[in-house]
Amino acid sequence: MDIHNILSHIAKKKDITQEELCILLNLTEQKDREVLYNIGRETSYTVYQRDVYIRGLIEFTNWCKNDCYYCGLRRSNTNLERYRLQKDEILACVENGYKLGFRTVVLQGGEDPYYDDETVCDIVRGIRSSHKDIAITLSIGERDRESYQAFFEAGADRYLLRHETADRKHYESLHPDEMSFEHRRTCLYDLKDIGYQVGCGFMVGSPGQSIHTLYEDLRFILDCQPHMVGIGPFLPQKDTPLGGRTAAVEGVDGTRSSVLDVTLALISILRILSPKLLIPATTALGTADPKGRERGILSGANVIMPNLSPVNVRDKYLLYDGKICTGEEAAECIECLRRRIKSIGYEIVTDRGDHPDMMAHEFHEGGKRNV
Numbered sequence: 001m002d003i004h005n006i007l008s009h010i011a012k013k014k015d016i017t018q019e020e021l022c023i024l025l026n027l028t029e030q031k032d033r034e035v036l037y038n039i040g041r042e043t044s045y046t047v048y049q050r051d052v053y054i055r056g057l058i059e060f061t062n063w064c065k066n067d068c069y070y071c072g073l074r075r076s077n078t079n080l081e082r083y084r085l086q087k088d089e090i091l092a093c094v095e096n097g098y099k100l101g102f103r104t105v106v107l108q109g110g111e112d113p114y115y116d117d118e119t120v121c122d123i124v125r126g127i128r129s130s131h132k133d134i135a136i137t138l139s140i141g142e143r144d145r146e147s148y149q150a151f152f153e154a155g156a157d158r159y160l161l162r163h164e165t166a167d168r169k170h171y172e173s174l175h176p177d178e179m180s181f182e183h184r185r186t187c188l189y190d191l192k193d194i195g196y197q198v199g200c201g202f203m204v205g206s207p208g209q210s211i212h213t214l215y216e217d218l219r220f221i222l223d224c225q226p227h228m229v230g231i232g233p234f235l236p237q238k239d240t241p242l243g244g245r246t247a248a249v250e251g252v253d254g255t256r257s258s259v260l261d262v263t264l265a266l267i268s269i270l271r272i273l274s275p276k277l278l279i280p281a282t283t284a285l286g287t288a289d290p291k292g293r294e295r296g297i298l299s300g301a302n303v304i305m306p307n308l309s310p311v312n313v314r315d316k317y318l319l320y321d322g323k324i325c326t327g328e329e330a331a332e333c334i335e336c337l338r339r340r341i342k343s344i345g346y347e348i349v350t351d352r353g354d355h356p357d358m359m360a361h362e363f364h365e366g367g368k369r370n371v
Ligand code: 5AD
Pocket: 070, 071, 072, 162, 164, 201, 202, 203, 232, 233, 234, 235, 236, 237, 284, 319, 320
């Protein structure tokens, strides 16, 4: 089947079959891949033109009670110096970000019980009381619905929780028994139900991933309808059980297409399936290829998440080996990104960057939901 036909078919139906996915992920000619990326990019243009939203990422704790087999922050990794930022340090990062033009901050951390519900709420309220116009995103893993509700009432607007994989067996091969496939999904549905803008996502090329598991990911995304989907290549971290594995997708000819090609193809496919979706060009993509984030944007991504964490902790948030942006000053980092984005004809905008279906007035002001 002709690639143009497949693409107009999935664009029209806003759905995809496993056979179509298999063809699109196995394009071996660069010119065919470019057709896919170009359609992804053009679709993004119809909603966002050449605007790129920025989110300031504050990695406030690298402690984690979980033991995911792929992740450098896992509790069994003793080869990592752990840190926690206190409220005043987090607020200082937010201030710094605000001055640099950020109107979204993402508080991200491992699952660290030190930050109990009240502590998280207090931090969220602290940010909200000084900045009414900033979107507050949390990314602190699985909690109870009541906790999510409390964070929301304290002023949080968005929540990022990658589903990691929508295939149960695959999930169980990447996580120890104590972690629950169902609970993670329940969290995402609860978050949406509470009223958060929600982001899910997955790695590309993690051990055991196949075209079929990726198809399950797309099915899950079409069902859950998140506002954002973050994807990036699996990058082995040497101190983890999967540290010796190479990224690959079963069913994709690895000698012809790299995991980077598959990631870019998936960005384009997600964009075509859901034109308004917020899709970040992730740090993992930028780590896998020096031009990875630019290539992500040129394939349909529209968000970048620069690091706003204090410089002295950056090299400690090592999800995977070789992570970029562990040195530069935040301000330098942003300037360099701005230039990079400009160089491909796009522009970083200072805006909350909400999903187009979520009107700004739907969000709380001063900690209260205002609908
Ligand atoms: N390679 C790529 N991404 C990773 N993540 C965790 N470990 C790795 C790795 N080795 C991703 C997970 C997690 C997010 C914060 O980072 O998807 O949800």
